[in-house]
Amino acid sequence: MNDHNVMTVTxxxxxxxxxxxxxxxxxxxxxxxxxxxxxxxIECPYCGVVYRLAGEAKGHH
Incomplete structure (x- = not known):
């Protein structure tokens, strides 16, 4: 996997x-x-982009 397929989210x-x-x-x-x-x-099952969460997912699933 290269960096183009990884997105950091907050x-x-x-x-x-x-x-x-x-x-x-x-x-x-x-x-x-x-x-x-x-x-x-988590990886998107359709396009393969990997999302990385930088922080806590309070109140979200």
Whole structure:
């Protein structure tokens, strides 16, 4: 995996969803909500982008 496939998000970005960050809205994949854990990471099942949460996911799943 290279750095182009990893995005760092903060607690302010929650709830986390992906609709294809490399695409325009009209041609992206369906919006997928991703259940990320505090200071953890999760991969989008559609496009493979890995999201890393820098912080705590208080009150979010």
């Amino acid at each position: 607690p302010y970005d929650l709830p986390l969803h992906c609709s294809g960050p490399q695409n325009e809205v009209w041609n992206g994949h369906p919006r997928v909500f991703l259940p990320i854990q505090s200071n953890g990471a």
